[in-house]
Amino acid sequence: MTVARQQVAQARRIVVKIGSSSLTTASGGLDADRVDALVDVLAKARSGGEKEIVLVSSGAIAAGLAPLGLRRRPKDLARQQAAASVGQGLLVARYTASFARYGVRVGQVLLTTDDTSRRAHYRNAYRTLDQLLAMGALPVVNENDTVATDEIRFGDNDRLAALVAHLVRADLLVLLSDVDGLYDGDPSKPGTSRMDEVRSQADIAHVQIGSAGKAGVGTGGMVTKVEAARIAAAAGIPVVLTSASQAADALAGRATGTHFHRTGRRSADRLLWLAHASTPQGALVLDDGAVRAVVEGHKSLLPAGIAAVEGEFAAGDPVELRDPRGRAIARGLVNFDAKEIPQLLGRSTRDLAKELGPGYEREVVHRDDLVVLHP
Secondary structure, three states: OOHHHHHHHOOOEEEEEEOHHHOEOOOOOEOHHHHHHHHHHHHHHHOOOOOEEEEEEOOHHHHHHHHHOOOOOOOOHHHHHHHHHHHHHHHHHHHHHHHHOOOOOEEEEEEOHHHHHOHHHHHHHHHHHHHHHHOOOEEEEEEOOOOOOHHHOOOOHHHHHHHHHHHOOOOEEEEEEOOOOOEOOOOOOOOOOEOOEEOOHHHHOOOOOOOOOOOOOOOOOHHHHHHHHHHHHHOOOOEEEEEHHHHHHHHHOOOOOEEEOOOOOOOOHHHHHHHHHOOOOEEEEEOHHHHHHHHOOOOOEOHHHEEEEEEOOOOOOEEEEEOOOOOEEEEEEOOOOHHHHHHHOOOOHHHHHHHHOHHHOOOOEOHHHEEEOOO
């Protein structure tokens, strides 16, 4: 066993993500045997008490298709939410019954990006997951499809899994799918081979990555899995990408699937979510001095450095910070409504406080609520 795989085997807190195609039948309903097979592996992995597992599970919408008489995943959000409403209950009930065979309690956690980009909500999400693990329960996480709008959706559970792995301070992320790893070409064609290790993005720069899964019941494909692996690895979390049938080998550190090595160090918790899970509700155009202050000086954004405001947003919403040429250089949570900002443009906080009151003597975006996208 290599040193890297040994570190995988020694991981204590693990996030496992399973895709819809690995849990459902061709007609869209839950496959009880597949669910039980996954649960068997996870229950055994945590049976010694040395490992904690968080399961990020797709399958709610897919599970709700057949009961609602839908032949395929609907494209409109309203019917997706209806299917999720029916399917989420079926999915969690199936997991609850299956884990009960091992005396393991299941806790359901449904998230939207809004829950995780705002400071108070982010802390609550962490505390809930951490407490479930401390009490010996196994959290089952999914996107809250029944209430999420297009603006506050993760869009795929691969990215959600990477962000949850960072949220719970996981030692390992395992992405399970219907393909046993990342290939250097179309795995259905001869002459392609599986990539056992990815040490940097340069290793896969030449790889053409497919976007569609086999079953057609999920939203992701290899593109979303590789992006999730990139996010996690950059945050200091190793990733194993393999098929659901190889889950036991992956958790044991055996040579299966594709191992993505760490490429960075752990960053500030909420900023990773802000960078990868938030949808900007508007934009602030900065002058060159403010761009330098934010990007190079890691300073807060003050009214004096803002040249223009775009969009409609409320205080607390994520907004994009752009340079004078329109390039997005950062993202942050704004402290003012869009309609308030025009009167602040180019002015000092001291002058604003004198004219408008002490509530205006503050940053438009505080540095603690700001992440630089392009250094």
